[in-house]
Amino acid sequence: MSGVERIEQVFRKLNQAGSAAFMPYHAMGYPTRQQSLDVITTLAEAGADLVEIGIPHSDPLADGPTIQTATYAALVGGTTVVDCLQMVRELRAKGVDTPFCAMSYYNPILAYGEESFVAAAASAGVDGLIVPDLPPGESELLEPACREAGLATIYMLAPTSTEERIRSVARHATGFIYLVSVTGITGARDELPPGLPAFVERVRRHTELPLAVGFGISTGPQAAKVAEIVEGVIVGSALVKAAGSDAGVEAVRSLAEQLAVGSHNGKVV
């Protein structure tokens, strides 16, 4: 089964159960290599339906302070792109079978070689690719390589996106579409933005793909609210913060379980 198919299957099954997917992000190499492996394993055990594997970059311009700090620490700790893929391989060898989407800024992929990166990621066990600074118009090399390797090409849409851009993303995306819930950078926020339902509605008019919402979700009840209107709930900063706390992996487990419950039960059939 290809990466795209594995991702599609997750959404299909959850949809039949009336649930939304819980889709956590973690920065590889943070707080340490081993701890990041433990975090991913814990997220899978706690009910993650898809995990975003964060590849650290020196200039993460779409990220807020939490993920900036974590990915910077990971780089200082010696995390490389090659090792991130090696970690994916190790997780697969240990039996973690949750679909993985690699999340990387464009330059590390360009430096690796776009086609080589996609091939290496697919063979390591990655199912999809999210590149926040690579909109559809700029991905003329990466996208065909992903098609070839069966990886999902996941693009983002924001509340500022025009109809034309929504149509363009809908044409190019596979797996799911990542909706940025607010204009801004990543980071936990207290409230869900009031314009979210209308934004989701606007995107639905152009696509049948599952929609996942991220940027700012940090609690079970918030996850449940988001799960009422979309198929996936993405959580990053709050979990990364937990991973870096004194309680570490146990803090991740407890938060992830609440988020999983919120995501899975939020959708009322």
Place this chain on the structure above:
Amino acid sequence: MTLSNTSQPVNFGAVPDETGRFGPYGGKYVPETLMPALDELEEAYLNARGDKEFMAELAHLQHTYVGRPTPLSYARRLSEELGGAQIYLKREDLAHSGAHKINNALGQALLMKRKMGKTRIVAETGAGQHGVATATAAALLGIECIVYMGTVDMERQKPNVFRMQLLGTEVRAVDSGSQTLKDAINEAIRDWVTNVETTHYLLGSALGPHPYPAMVRDFQSIIGLEAHSQMQDPAEGGPGRLPDVIVACVGGGSNAIGIFHPFLEEESVRLIGVEAGGHGIEDGAHAARFADPQRGRLGVLQGTKSYVLQDSDGQIAITHSISAGLDYASVGPEHAWLRDVGRSEYTYCTDVQTLNGFNALCELEGIIPALESAHAIGYVLELAPQMTKDQVILVNLSGRGDKDLGTVMQAIGRDS
């Protein structure tokens, strides 16, 4: 238009294309949230460019407020001392606020005010020159202004921090990453992403996603347009002919592209950009993107594809230069393209050579140059003696050096 030194005709007017590309360089590598803002900016800019009233208002401000045209000065004593080519200086240091940066800052601020319906400006600054220029334009036009600046740069450019504050701008310290220009740009972009509906990002160099490289070039081309006519006019202080060589420092490359662009089709004029050689290329502590074959490679940084100093893993390198304004890991995409097609050349000047250029201009011409511009002078110390007395070099003296006195005092103190 064809060039003698290339095998194929090069159409300099055809870049960037509609997707913002200069050959393989340029483009729009930004988070989706910003894409509509870039489209809106492009539309506003194209509209303004064709709007006689807007262009007249800008020209009026350039004349009555900035003091344009800036003079052309013949550097008689420097030319005699070096004993080769005759050296002319395009005096952007005499533009209001002390550098060429005001040309672009005023252009974009006016664009925002007249065409975009936004109320707030964010900008980044390295040396502080662009920050001061933006703060100046914002004060003139009554716009709220926030400038992001790395803490390392704030320390080495203290007078400019205070200048911006005097002008009513809020200077926000950036202590992430290398705490220099690159990190200030990251923070300015993050602010822009968050407040995009009310805020314009006033990028200060010919960098970033389309349409910035082309728009900034166009606002800066006034330098080359003036110089083109001044050089040919003895009444304006020119030698009565075009220069053989034009030399300009290149960080992002806005002063260089501004003086180069109107000369692109003058085949006889060599165009040379001078990058920051820092402690030397072998040392690794520099910002010479074109000169370092190991780390200077095709990459994407902050929205544009160009030459980027990076490690083998695609992480952006930490750069060094004595001048904060050239201390940046990437270079404007049009420079990368002009180099590829053989129209412009790039060299570098180390910190030490730069200080030599700085001293020479102070002592021989009574001009204290910005350390950025002193890179161009440092290279001219090498180039002019290799040329004959009937040849002519035009240097873009992009800014004045008052802001650098602390740095120079420290450097000279350490060296002596």
